[in-house]
Amino acid sequence: MNILKKTLNLIVLLTLSTQAQIVKDTLYTNDYYGRSVDRESVEEKYFIVIDKGGKEDGEIAIYEKQGNRLIGKGIGHLENNRLVYQGELVINPYKKNKPIVFYHGENGVLERVKTSDFFTDKEYVMEFKNKDPFHGEVVYSEGSSVIYTKLIQGKYTKTIEVNQADKDNYQVGIYNEEGSLVKKEYVDKQKGIYYEVTYKDCCPVDGTDVGLLKYRGFIVDNVQTYKAGEVVAGESFYSNGQVKQKTEIIGTEKIEETFDKQGNLLGTYRHSFSGDQLIIQREGTYYYFGYGEDRDRITEIMVYKDNKRVKREEVLSQIRGGIHKSVTYYNEYEGIDKIVYYDKENQLISTLNYQHYSPYQGTEYTDNEIVTYQNGKKTDYTKFYYLNNQVFEQHIGNQSTFYDKQGNVIGKASYHIDERGRYKAYSGTVYEIYLNALLNQYRYKDGVLEYRGEYQRNSEESNEDYLKEEVFLVNGIKSKEVQYHKKSHKPKKISYYIPSGSSYRLDRVISYDQEGKEIGTYNYQTKTGTKVLYYTDVDVRSIEKYEDDKLLHRKYYSPKEGNTILFGDDLNAGYYLQSEIDYFKEGTFYDQDGQVLSKAIFKDGRPYDGTIYKNSYGNWQVTPYKQGNKDGVEMIYDKYVKPAYLSEKFYYTKGQLTKKEGFKKEKLISEKHYKDGQVHGIDAEYKLNGDIVYKMEYKEGKPYQGEKLQYYYDYSRLLTYDKGKLIRIDYNQVDENNNYSILIAKDLIDNNRVNRTIYKPNGDFYCKYSLLDYQLDGTCVYYEDNSPKYTASFEKGEFISGTVLFFAPIKDDYYGRWNKEEPTTYTKLQLEGNKIVYQIYDLATNELDYSFSGKIEKANKRLDPFMNQAEIKYSDLYGLTKMNSMFNSLY
Template identity: 25%
Template sequence: MKNNFLFSIALLSGTLGYAQVQKDTIWHDYLDQKTIKENATGYRFIKPISKDKFQVESYSLENVLISKGNTKTDDPNSPKYEGQVIYYQEGGKEMILLNAENGVPTGKVISKLLDGTEYVGEFREGALYDGFLVNEYYDCYSKLEAKDGQFLKATLFSKLNNSYQQVVTFKDNALQLEEVFDANGNLIASLTYDQFAPIEGVKYTFSHKPLSVASIQVYKDSLEIESTSFYSDGKEKIKTKTDGLFKDYTYFNKNGEVIGEFRNDAGYEYESPTYEGTHIEFNYQEGKQDNISQIITYVDNTAVFIRHFDENGILNQTITYREDGFSNSKIEYWNPDGSLKAKIEYAEDGYTPWEGTVFLYNTTSEYKAGELVEETTSYKNGKVFETKKDLKSTYYDKNGKVLGTLTYTKEDGYWSPLNGKSFTMVDDLITDEATYEKGLLKHSINYTISNGKKVLKTESFYENGELVKQITYHNNGEISKEETYRNYEQLFSKFYDSDGKLIGAFDHKNTDGTLLTFFDNDILQSIVKYNNGTKLYEKKYTQDYLDFSLNSLEAPKTYLQSEIDFLKEGKFYSKGELISTVKYKNGAPIEGTVYEDDDYSIVVTNYENGLKEGEEITFSKYDPTTITGRTVYHLGNKVFEETYEERRVTSRIPYENDIYHGEAIFFDENGDELSRLIFQNGEPFEGTRITNLYTSILTQTYKEGTLVSVTDVNIEGVLLYKKTKENEKSKTSSIQVFDDADGSLVYSYEMYEDTNLHGTVSYYENGKLQRQAKVNNGILESGAIAIQFNNYLYNTEETNEASYYTLNKKKNKTQYQLFNESDELLMEYEIKSAKNPTMKTPLFTPFTPDQLYPENDKNNSWRY
């Protein structure tokens, strides 16, 4: 329910209205961005009222008025509501009345229900701060309540007020409790939360057209133990039960008959899930949840057959897989009346179309004996965009006029461009053009899509297939940048403003001149001036992606970030406001606070007398209030460094001569000390390091510079891995690897110098010993061992299905057996001489733990 209840916040905190002033209808998609009619979810009109005032009206595709308000700009990229905004509900009645400033809701907001009930709230900084906000959601209302900037409660209820109510209680803006009441107000279910994760109780999920129960889930100790999903008429659709290891599904039709049973891994213990039976998926679209979307049949954990259905539940495609469950055997396409439309059979590799017809989106392809015979790609209106036949493509516009042709050569069944011009179409618009001569690319054009129209972006020129020149364009069609190349190396660039005026030139080979960069939205990002490799001047801009994330329908705001004369002075800004002035000399900061950023971080560093001094703090670029790291300097030298996760310090490590040195402290999620570890000359020396790996806790103990103990324990307290060394001088370590689920022993062995297997190597299943061998520094001396088969080194026709092999050595004889994944024997022979030069197995290559079979990622030494 998180998304449903908070939907209104996203809607009203920055997506208040965007339109372009024009006489024709402006079609928009579900994000309110301009699009073509075929992709539209609604439309709007803009009517000029005065020079700086325009009225915007938005409608659904069913011609129902959704919202109305005014803007004061005709800029199609950034119009925002100003003043009163009205949102409408069923029957054209007013529902939400609020005021907006520069597109952001502010002040009083009034919500009205169909029965005349009114709720009052207050917006601050684009979010509900106090009171109530009600939003319409199909046949329901969602009511959000806040106080002093904190969400208190959210309620979902029917417009008719004679059905269920779902009430969610918040604490610190996180879900705490979810309750469901019947039409008489009786509590019928409750569920506790930790943040947004269900913990204990019963969860109801609702359909909203009309308000009805879609599913009921039962949670215990954060795990879903059973659930029931329902058809729109209230009859059971799916029932599940979970025993902690597996999740079993039973599917029913509307007559109550079982139509499928399925089992898969519950997702808590095993890395390789179980898939067995018939898995049925239903449509998620509102009003169509009763319709099946696909049925997958599994045998032995492998998908063997899939049936796909359209949104109305009508079969339109079936796929038959080969035994591997990934490669195709054949695909069949079906007409609405159930008759076969076409089919395609695949080659033995399971990926190459062999015989028949392939339908892929708007392209139809005919194959015979693995060769493409004919292919047709169409526009959305059904008219032909490209025909491909007899080693020739012909391209058409939407009116049927020929755009160009391209001929091909064919080699090994593949068509390669020879002469002519190719076109690429996306969403009915041409996005790329390419010209070929004698099989080599000569010229190419790339377009971007903006407001449902194609805009020229780049034009590239080639000689002998090699790029020699590239031109980039502004959105208005003027040249933005010209670049020349030779031998794939960039030589020279020229830069122009949106009026075509030359504003910079740069010699890349000699790093000389003025270099400009632009954001993807064609806005200037930086200007840097060089003199024969020496940076003299830099001016950088930044875009506010936090603002963009709240209001993604327009380009993010651009602000001056810094302006530096590297021989004199640098100035740094926050959202255009000066926050620091720094003295520079010979290209380096001397005195003051420097602000630097990249795509992820903002780093704030203080300089005194040309050296770093005091705190250097790293903040998240996406949340400038969140510290991600802190380092303290004195006279340019690191004193200590702190790491952070989720706004809390996780470690504090001292430095000397710019490397770890001294006693480090590690902290848990509450900020309490976990452990201490002394570093010497950058390496762990004495103590313990405890690391939270999220799914387990890793403990590493060092003595006199040697790692003498490692344990890895999962969050349930099950020991997963243990490594011990008798003392700091020992060359061998003892390893034990345990089962993730029940903690039973799986592997036991030694390692020599933390590299090769050594000593007694034992493998267990369900706690029982299966194989045991004696190994000396990686070389098998006696007993049995299983090793993963390396298909890259040893693959032949008779071993291409091999998964592992076993070696069983007794005295001077070794039995070799090769198996596939199903444990079927593929090959075996006996090696009588320990020095047999024709032996096919890597008997004399030292074995390492990561080669053991069955594979276990805890045998990888890099993990610990």
């Protein structure tokens, strides 16, 4: 379903109705989710103009930037910085097509799309559900293809992909009634070509599958023939249609032939493999090709002889020093013997000899570096910017010079060789890059690091790097750290440190706003001053004033509605002053428009009287205080002060919590009562329609009468109490709708005895057993078709008679220690009188792996080695899943 949703090109525009950010009534965008791009971006495709703002519907005009061509019109309005379409939205992006019409219902929700046949103008209608295609037919263009798709009640029934230039050249996907692909057909009537392949579980099974290059003229890239799910033959093609490579599998041998564009054989490669596809024999020459526009070019040639790699020829993607290709020769142990480099005219340029698997003498060329070795050691090297001939670092002897992308010198450093033969910076300035971006800067003196600077890109599209952080060191110990604002590149925070032995401790921090103005200094020794805290980006979260570690005053800034930090999508929503508090006098709380929500009295650093508004990232809390205590109803919202986001209510009387309520969609879904700090009274959960999920009466913090539901990762427990005693536990597993509705086990509890029943997911009995003080006691019955199949008797944990199935630990190492891994077998033990049968079965196949039968001569079963090994606990009893081990803890 997601494939169809993503390939419908015009859905890109549709999603603007719920996802896009509007900037000055004009939106520039180029991605599926409608996120805005820079006005001058070369990638942008569309912009949208709103004729009328507010909730009054107005005309929406949609243009294609190139040529300012009008491609669509609709009606809608802006709502909370969202564009909401109403009714029809008509778009015509394809010159050969009739318009595509989107129909929107309430709140701009897409209901259906009408499209027209590329060849016949026949109209198709596709209904949508939850923003996804659901029922009907649709046709759309993608690259050189016209794609037809039909769905019935959310399930695919057929897809057809047609060559735009030739309607008699197409590929068909056929689906079963479950919506799974079962067959693909490829047809080219003019060339008389027909292929078909069957599918199972989304994988080819029998026939020939065709791989197409949709964006290059509906070209067949390759065909592969399958038999019983395995590839037995295949061909790939050049862009001119000539066979590039031909593959055939005969038994355990794979033969691959490679041809040039004129059809001449270039080489043959054979390899034999074992049943698990492990290659065991190699012979011949194998050719590798590039991708995309480079798919016709040979990029690498590998030669094998007598099952050993002897030569590798590679065409380098970046030409350094005139090098076009390299040829690597291998010794008899397949280690590199030497690498020889050639120019485009195949003239020898350099030879790099290896010794003991490492470069020894000569010059090495890679995509981004040229290195010269003498007697196994680096002497000179040159590093380049990524995919760029511009030099980044030139190292000669023990000296390196670093350059920016314009060729200007930005640093020099001297090196020495350490005891392991590696170059280490000794003095000067060293730079590191990642791809084309500056990453780090280091400054050394007499081998000791004095400075480190960390850089960051402004954005993925920008080529500009900015200094993100600087660290200054004295005798190798950090003394100062400077962090910078991302937008203004001015200092954001300067931290000073005091040496402490071989480490350091924080002394004081000075904070600045984006214009470089100081906004606070905090001394960590006296714990006095102004401390500035930030959000995950560069924006200020709070400015706090302290004296002797006592908070005196705080300004708190909250994300505006729509800000990503509160799970919105408006990147430019920003922040606002949410509260300003004098903790010994008064606090004032604001909304995002700057209007006062409330004022409250503070005493001795705590709220005393009034209503407090607090934002804690995703939660918005509104709390009333009287005489220093919470008093009244505390409201918790998921986002801001909106009834639709109400999450919880807490009821307080003079600081004592008396009741807690939970809400969803403004509906009461839970309540819990308290007295003297303990749960006391009703604890209940409700469905949205008001039906009771569970209801329990508590007394002084303990369950007394009713039911209590507890949720776990993939199951729930419903505990039933009667006058303070736990009498029953029902275990439920989640169903396909994620509801805890499948009863899988039930415990009936009477003092220290538990009678447990385990059910199959369809509701049938699986087994029943009884426990006394956590030990098997009484009968254990296994069922088949709800009728008893095996029965065993236990007494205080001891197996007495009958048949029992269990997972037995096996002593499987030299010292006889138990195997702690997941069981792969289960044990069936039968005991009737003095006759014993001990059998072990494979858990996956249910096949018998081991069997023993005999007689017990004496009555003391504890001395029997089989009975002694079969120490059976209820948690080891065999189950369909791991029901018993899941419920080890009874209550």
